[in-house]
Amino acid sequence: MSIPAQSASRETRRRSNVTFASRLVFEDIRHSYHGKETLFGISLAAEPGEVLCLLGPSGSGKTTLLRIAAGLEAQSHGRIVIDGRDVAGPKDFLPPEKRGVGLVFQDFALFPHMTVLENVRFGLTALSSREAVAEAGMALERVGLSHYAEKYPHALSGGEQQRVALARALAPRPGVLLMDEPFSGLDSRLKDAIRTDTLAILKESRATVIVVTHDAEEAMRMADRIALLRDGRLVQQGTPEELYRRPVNLFAAGFFSEINEFGGAVKAGMVATPLGSASASGIGEGRAVSVAVRLSDVDVGPAGGSAPARILSRRFLGVVEFVTLAVPGMEEPICARIRADRLPAGVDDVSISVAPEDILVFEKAS
Ligand SMILES: Nc1ncnc2c1ncn2[C@@H]1O[C@H](COP(=O)(O)OP(=O)(O)OP(=O)(O)O)[C@@H](O)[C@H]1O
Numbered sequence: 305m306s307i308p309a310q311s312a313s314r315e316t317r318r319r320s321n322v323t324f325a326s327r328l329v330f331e332d333i334r335h336s337y338h339g340k341e342t343l344f345g346i347s348l349a350a351e352p353g354e355v356l357c358l359l360g361p362s363g364s365g366k367t368t369l370l371r372i373a374a375g376l377e378a379q380s381h382g383r384i385v386i387d388g389r390d391v392a393g394p395k396d397f398l399p400p401e402k403r404g405v406g407l408v409f410q411d412f413a414l415f416p417h418m419t420v421l422e423n424v425r426f427g428l429t430a431l432s433s434r435e436a437v438a439e440a441g442m443a444l445e446r447v448g449l450s451h452y453a454e455k456y457p458h459a460l461s462g463g464e465q466q467r468v469a470l471a472r473a474l475a476p477r478p479g480v481l482l483m484d485e486p487f488s489g490l491d492s493r494l495k496d497a498i499r500t501d502t503l504a505i506l507k508e509s510r511a512t513v514i515v516v517t518h519d520a521e522e523a524m525r526m527a528d529r530i531a532l533l534r535d536g537r538l539v540q541q542g543t544p545e546e547l548y549r550r551p552v553n554l555f556a557a558g559f560f561s562e563i564n565e566f567g568g569a570v571k572a573g574m575v576a577t578p579l580g581s582a583s584a585s586g587i588g589e590g591r592a593v594s595v596a597v598r599l600s601d602v603d604v605g606p607a608g609g610s611a612p613a614r615i616l617s618r619r620f621l622g623v624v625e626f627v628t629l630a631v632p633g634m635e636e637p638i639c640a641r642i643r644a645d646r647l648p649a650g651v652d653d654v655s656i657s658v659a660p661e662d663i664l665v666f667e668k669a670s
Pocket residue numbers: 337338342360361362363364365366367368369518
């Protein structure tokens with residue numbers, strides 16, 4: 305796929321001026337809307353220069369947490385600390401413009417009656433008019449859009465508007481950039497290229513970045529660290545690989561990939577399943593457990609696996625094939641995503657196997 309405008313921007317944009325990255329700490333943040341609790345004590349830090357993704361399903365509290373960091377919403381308990389200074393706490397509340405944070409919203413929030421350059425210089429109120437224009441011009445160069453300075457937002461594509469919003473947020477050189485679902489309004493074909501460009505600009509600017517997304521793959525692509533939220537609580541934080549490989553519970557496992565899910569019980573420190581046995585270390589003898597196996601971790605072949613299975617359905621999806629299988633001893637069918645050329649046409653009886661480390665065992669919530 306060729307995306308001339310985006311790819312060209314990588315060559316033509318100017319390297320950014322360096323921002324001094326800040327450390328932003330959420331300390332035991334609680335919050336409620338009209339008496340309904342939305343955040344239940346979130347403690348989390350964005351380290352200088354890192355991209356931290358707040359990830360979670362709709363309604364998990366990501367946007368609220370971001371708005372509290374920005375100063376657009378006040379918490380009912382806890383503190384927001386930027387570089388060791390309380391910007392929101394029991395005694396302090398700094399307005400957004402005093403926090404040294406930049407904001408990029410889902411809808412970009414550009415002013416339609418202002419030119420691109422005017423939009424970008426909007427937040428540069430501390431500078432003289434000449435300096436502000438020069439600084440805004442540099443920010444536009446950074447995102448490769450100098451040639452659009454005199455145009456109005458409606459004349460730009462979604463991706464270009466997103467870059468103007470990014471230039472506007474970066475122009476005052478914030479220590480922390482807060483982005484709320486910044487790619488969700490974009491055409492899905494352009495999203496990848498725009499995301500890659502944006503990440504390059506963010507890394508060059510060296511600001512600390514907190515990005516809200518509900519898309520696990522987007523978080524994996526962008527984040528140095530991910531904080532996974534559910535129903536106003538922090539479920540897990542860590543690098544994308546840590547969250548993918550060592551999910552703390554069934555929810556975390558299922559959020560990053562499609563899983564087969566079934567029950568089991570611990571016997572002599574192990575859980576025996578029709579797909580193989582797995583360690584249940586740390587879980588008490590006889591306890592009921594939830595078992596998860598990723599669809600991509602089920603190997604299906606004509607023979608040579610560890611359990612027999614019968615194919616119930618096959619769907620060709622291009623590179624991969626989606627297969628459902630009946631496995632003796634299992635009440636529900638098992639699903640698998642396998643390489644499309646793995647199984648011969650017309651085969652019914654197959655053999656499946658799963659590596660012991662890919663059988664994920666979780667204690668059932670009491
Ligand atoms: N202005 C508001 N008034 C009342 N309740 C609200 C308001 N904004 C959000 N909520 C509620 O607070 C909870 C958290 O919402 P929030 O928007 O922070 O979640 P989110 O994870 O960002 O979700 P989404 O991805 O859908 O934006 C939800 O239950 C939501 O319905």
